[in-house]
Structure formats: C-alpha cells, structure tokens
Amino acid sequence: MPDLKFEDVSITYQTSGPNSRGEVTAVKSVTLELPAGGTLGIAGESGSGKSTLAMSALRLLPKNARLGGRVLVGDTDVATLSFGELRALRWAQASIVFQGAMHSLNPVHTVGEQITEALEIHITDRWKTPHARESRVRELLDIVDLAPEKAQSYPHELSGGQKQRVMIAMALACEPEIIIADEPTTALDVIVQKQILDMISRLVTERGISLLMISHDLSVLSTACERIAIMRNGSLVEIGESRMICTEPNEPYTRKLTEAFPTIGDPASRMRPVTRHGAGADEPGTSEPSDEVLLSAKGVNVTYHGSGHLRAVRDVNLEVRRGEIVALVGQSGSGKTTLARALMGLQHTDPGSAISFGGNPLPTKGRELKKFRRRVQLVLQDPSAALNPKLTVYESVAEGLRVQGIPGDERERVAQALIDAELYPPENYFGAIPQELSGGQRQRVVIAGALALHPEMIIADEPVASLDASVRGEILGLLLSLKKRLGLSALVITHDLGLAWNIADRVAVMYHGEIVEQGPTESVLLNPQHSYTRQLLAAAPSVRKVSV
Structure with a gap:
C-alpha cells in the first residue's frame, strides 16, 4: 500500500483578463505525508489552499496552475505520469469524494450507471462481465448502507446524505488504497453527518484505506482523523495529533479555529459568536426581547397533494417576539423550510391554520401581501444562488426598494443597508459582482x-x-448585532445546534413536521425533554469530543 507525500509543494495560478491579479500563489512550500493506512485531516478557512493541495495528488488542477515540488503516490511522481498512467492511478489507486455531491453527480444518469462507469474504465477479473459489474454495484451500495434499488434512482430523487453515500460508493468502486474526501459532510444535518463520518471511519478501519480528509470544521476532522494539519494563506501552520490540535493547539490561528465552533453548554460562547472583533464584541442597545408577539402560528398544517398525500407540517404552534431570535432546528426533511415558506405566505396552508403578524392575519394576496413582505424578509441558504450573477451589489440591494416602490434617496438607502450588513465603505462594493466576493x-x-x-x-x-x-x-455576530442595534426579530432555520447556542433566545425542535419541543435555549439544549432532541445533541460534533 503506497504512502502519499507532498514534498515542498508550491502551486500558483496565472490569472488573466481585465481584473487579473497576475500570478496568485495558492500553496506555499508545503511538506506533508499520509502514511499507508493512516488518516490525515487538513483544516483551514476558504482560500487557505487545502483543496488545491489535495487536488494536486490526482493532477486535477486547472490548466493555469503551475506545480512546484513533488507529489508522490508511493515512489511515483504524479507529475511525470502519462495520461494512460494517470488514468490507471485515478480510481484504482487513489480516488476522491468531491464536496458537492449534487453538483458532482450527473443529473441525467442513474447512480447505478455512474458507479458502473468507473468499473468499466478499470476492468478487473472481479467485474469483467456486465453481470459481475451489476453485482459489484449492489455490493457497493450495501457497503454504504443504501438499498440495491437505489441504483435505479437519479440524483434528484435522493436526499443529501444518500447522494453523499453514492459519492463514497463511487470512490470505493475500484478498491483504491487512498481516498481523498473534500468536505464530505458540508451542509448535511448533524445526524446524517454523524452517519457519514461513522461510515467513513468504519471503512478505513475494516479495509485499511489511507484517508486524506479536508474540512474547515475541526470537530468533523477530529472524529475521523488521527492527525490534523492546519493551513492558512497557502502555508502549513501547525500539524499534530488530533487531540493536541483540538484541545491544546500551539498556534493562535489554530486556537481561533477551535473557538469558532462553540461547545453547547459553554457559558463563554453563549450569545458570543467569534467574530473579527473577538468573541462576542459588545454592541450598543438592548438585547432583551419584548413581550410583544410579532409572529404567531397556531395549528398550522401543510399537506402536499400528488400521487398521495404528504403532511409536511403538522399542527405547529410557534411564536416570535419583537427583538427575539428563535432557532428552528431539525434534520433535513423535518419540515423546517416548508414551515418558513408558509409563514412568508409562499406556501398554501391547510384550512384551519392561523398565521398572524403584528396581531393581524397573514394576508393572502394583493397589495396587503406586498406590504407584509416588506415587513418580513427572507434570507435564502445559498447566497450564490440567491444573487443574480449579472447584477452588481448595488443593483441586487436596490432591487427590493424598486419592487416595493420605496421613495427617497435610493443610493443613500443602499449604502446604509451595506453598512448595516458590515460591508464598508459601501462604495467599494457598489460595482462588484457576486463572483468577485467571498462567500x-x-x-x-x-x-x-x-x-x-x-x-x-x-x-x-x-x-x-x-x-x-x-x-x-x-x-452570526451580524445577526446578533442587528437584533441589539435595530431591534430586529429573526427566525433562523438550521440543523446546527451550536448556532442556536451562539445566538438564539429560544429554540424550537422540529421532527417529522411537528414541533416536539420548544423553550428557552438553555432549557432545551441543556435539559432536553424529548428523545429526538437528545439524539440531535448526541450527534452534534465538537472539538472536545475527540475520539482518536
């Protein structure tokens, strides 16, 4: 079984075009080793160079990248391989689990066909015939805990966790000795995330696979990796055993990463998200919610009618007071987003459902509904999808003002909104388009x-x-700041219990369309009454839960 070695690796990108930055160095003189059968995590913020470094192991860098140093799989320098030799290396010796399963899977082919493709490219005696390859696909699906009939499914018919399992099955298809996993649990809920991490750990142990895992979340890496390397601005900052990196780091930057993900129950992180100002910088204004109920939902039901009847939201009662942040937590598919759409008037509710805002029933159409949507705004999950890539920042922010016909100085109002969102000086952002901004x-x-x-x-x-x-x-610091400075109320939908501990006054737990528990954050998260809440808490990763 081969080692994976990065010897004094530097990677630069040559940019071009009107906004060219010239030569950009993404990785700077990094030396790392993944021993045969070992597990190594690479952590760092976006832009730290961790994914670029990992992609160089399979020569998956774009054409404008230049590699210095050596990347060795065993004794083989990857840079010297011909296309045929490189093709033999990929999948058979080393394979990769890409970050976005939905974007990595082909939407017009079944997942069975996509797994079979790797087997057809790398034919061995074990799967020489179509029947043998079909049998191998069933075996792989069983390994990742998916039913055999899922082979006939298209990616859009699977949940996020199921798609990620398919990606892992593809990576295992040709029995590689090294697996590179790039953010394998990003955006998955805590229970599915734990299932994926447990499965990866089990496969590494049972099959003796070498694992290189990339993540910005140290709590994720600590559950699967023996050692963790920290990267920042393309350089290697620190490397050591997982327990040391997570609990006794030497470098200030590593400590900053460990503190960014709060431990539920830790008073130091309660209402104090880590920002560039430090942990929970004080803000002027009050932080206590008023007694006035701003948004009220009583007996809300939502049923989808198709080939059958699916009750997505069941008898939900929920209140948000003025100046209060409520976290609505639960797994994917629990009904959180459907409920949010119903509260915005974007989703029809069943007869008997009662939703009110400011003491008045939720309008259903016309001018009144338009006025309501001015008072309540929706912030979508994926900013890249929410923003029109062709519009400047100014146009994107001004769009709502124009739709609502807001009078006054548009430029001044856009500038103030950017300042409120801590983008200043605002004029520096007016002409930017989304692709020129960070996440x-x-x-x-x-x-x-x-x-x-x-x-x-x-x-x-x-x-x-x-x-x-x-x-x-x-x-998170911005949301808390807006609450304190502007008295803004917020309903934050999340599967991240650490987020609730960081900023929420109250927590509502949703399961199979029902709110099974709700109350003050400390009560729900420190003394949960429902078994599902306890299950969520048990599944939540933490840098203090280092198991290796």
Missing part, C-alpha cells in the same frame, strides 16, 4: 438586500451552512 461577503449582500427595506423581522434559512469558521462567526 461571507455574498451572504452579507443578501442580508443587506433584506435590510434595505427596514424589515421588522427576517427569516433566515440555513444562513451559515456552507461557510467556514470565521465567516460563520461573522454572520
């Missing part, structure tokens, strides 16, 4: 678009699900 900046632009209308409440759907540690803290 955190794009999320702030989406929030600025909501704030431009001076709403009384925002409903944020997984606002930090795909963001790295420091950016996550910045966005």
Whole structure:
C-alpha cells in the first residue's frame, strides 16, 4: 500500500483578463505525508489552499496552475505520469469524494450507471462481465448502507446524505488504497453527518484505506482523523495529533479555529459568536426581547397533494417576539423550510391554520401581501444562488426598494443597508459582482438586500451552512448585532445546534413536521425533554469530543 507525500509543494495560478491579479500563489512550500493506512485531516478557512493541495495528488488542477515540488503516490511522481498512467492511478489507486455531491453527480444518469462507469474504465477479473459489474454495484451500495434499488434512482430523487453515500460508493468502486474526501459532510444535518463520518471511519478501519480528509470544521476532522494539519494563506501552520490540535493547539490561528465552533453548554460562547472583533464584541442597545408577539402560528398544517398525500407540517404552534431570535432546528426533511415558506405566505396552508403578524392575519394576496413582505424578509441558504450573477451589489440591494416602490434617496438607502450588513465603505462594493466576493461577503449582500427595506423581522434559512469558521462567526455576530442595534426579530432555520447556542433566545425542535419541543435555549439544549432532541445533541460534533 503506497504512502502519499507532498514534498515542498508550491502551486500558483496565472490569472488573466481585465481584473487579473497576475500570478496568485495558492500553496506555499508545503511538506506533508499520509502514511499507508493512516488518516490525515487538513483544516483551514476558504482560500487557505487545502483543496488545491489535495487536488494536486490526482493532477486535477486547472490548466493555469503551475506545480512546484513533488507529489508522490508511493515512489511515483504524479507529475511525470502519462495520461494512460494517470488514468490507471485515478480510481484504482487513489480516488476522491468531491464536496458537492449534487453538483458532482450527473443529473441525467442513474447512480447505478455512474458507479458502473468507473468499473468499466478499470476492468478487473472481479467485474469483467456486465453481470459481475451489476453485482459489484449492489455490493457497493450495501457497503454504504443504501438499498440495491437505489441504483435505479437519479440524483434528484435522493436526499443529501444518500447522494453523499453514492459519492463514497463511487470512490470505493475500484478498491483504491487512498481516498481523498473534500468536505464530505458540508451542509448535511448533524445526524446524517454523524452517519457519514461513522461510515467513513468504519471503512478505513475494516479495509485499511489511507484517508486524506479536508474540512474547515475541526470537530468533523477530529472524529475521523488521527492527525490534523492546519493551513492558512497557502502555508502549513501547525500539524499534530488530533487531540493536541483540538484541545491544546500551539498556534493562535489554530486556537481561533477551535473557538469558532462553540461547545453547547459553554457559558463563554453563549450569545458570543467569534467574530473579527473577538468573541462576542459588545454592541450598543438592548438585547432583551419584548413581550410583544410579532409572529404567531397556531395549528398550522401543510399537506402536499400528488400521487398521495404528504403532511409536511403538522399542527405547529410557534411564536416570535419583537427583538427575539428563535432557532428552528431539525434534520433535513423535518419540515423546517416548508414551515418558513408558509409563514412568508409562499406556501398554501391547510384550512384551519392561523398565521398572524403584528396581531393581524397573514394576508393572502394583493397589495396587503406586498406590504407584509416588506415587513418580513427572507434570507435564502445559498447566497450564490440567491444573487443574480449579472447584477452588481448595488443593483441586487436596490432591487427590493424598486419592487416595493420605496421613495427617497435610493443610493443613500443602499449604502446604509451595506453598512448595516458590515460591508464598508459601501462604495467599494457598489460595482462588484457576486463572483468577485467571498462567500461571507455574498451572504452579507443578501442580508443587506433584506435590510434595505427596514424589515421588522427576517427569516433566515440555513444562513451559515456552507461557510467556514470565521465567516460563520461573522454572520452570526451580524445577526446578533442587528437584533441589539435595530431591534430586529429573526427566525433562523438550521440543523446546527451550536448556532442556536451562539445566538438564539429560544429554540424550537422540529421532527417529522411537528414541533416536539420548544423553550428557552438553555432549557432545551441543556435539559432536553424529548428523545429526538437528545439524539440531535448526541450527534452534534465538537472539538472536545475527540475520539482518536
């Protein structure tokens, strides 16, 4: 079984075009080793160079990349391989689990066909015939705990966790000796995430596979890797055993990463997300919610009618007070987003459902509904999808003002919204397009678009699900700051219990369309009464739960 070695590796990109930055160095003189049968995690924020380094192991870098140093699989320098030799290396000796399963799988082919493709490219005696390959596909699906009939499914017919399992099955198809997993659990809920991590750990142990895992989340890496390397700005900052890196790091940057993901029950992180100002910088204004109920839902039901009847939301009762942040937590498919759409008037509810805002029933059409949506704004999960790639930041933020016909100085209002979203000086962002911004900046632009209308409440759907540690803290700090400075109310939909501990006044737990438990954050998270809440808490990773 081969080692994987990076010897003094540097990688630069040659950029071109009107906004060219010239030669950009993504990786700077990194030396790392993954011994045969070992497990190594690489952590760092977006732009740290961790994925670029890992992609070089299979020569998957774009054409404008230049590699210095050597990448060795066993004694073989990957850079010297011919195309045929490289093709033999990929899948058979080393394979990769890409970050976005939905974007990595072909939407027009069944998952069985996509797994079979790797077997057809790398034929061995074990799967020389179509029947043998079909048998191998069933075996692989069983290994990743998927039913054999899932081979006939298309990617859109599977959940996020199931798609990620298919990606792992593809990576295992040709019995590789090294697996590279790039953010394999990003945006998965805590229970599915634990299932995926447990499965990866089991496969590594049972099959003696070498694992290189990339993540911005140290708590994820600590559950699967013996050693962790920390990268920042392309350089290797620190490397050591997982327990040491997570609990006794030597470098300030590593400590910053460990502190960015709060431990539920730790008073130091309660209402104190880590931002660039430090942990929970004080803000002017009050942080206590009023007794006024701003949003009220009573007996809300939502049923989808298709080939059958699916009750997605069941008898939900929920309140959000003025100046309060409520976290709605639960697994994917629990009904959280459907409920949010119903509260916004974007989803029809069943007869008998009662939703009110400011003491008045939720309008259903016309001018009144338009006025309501000015008072309540929705912040979508994926800022890249929420923003039009052809519109500048100014146009994106001003769009709501124009739709609502808001009078006054548009430029001044857009500038103030960007300032409120902590994008300043705002003029520096007016002409930028989304692709020129970081993930955190794009999320702030989406929030600025909501704030431009001076709403009384925002409903944020997984606002930090795909963001790295420091950016996550910045966005959570921003939400808490808006509550304190502007008295803004928020319903934050999330599968991240650490987020609830960081910023929520109250927590509502949703399971199979029902709210099974709700109350003050400390009561729900420290003394859960429902078995499902306890299951969520047990599955939540933490840097203090180092198991290796």
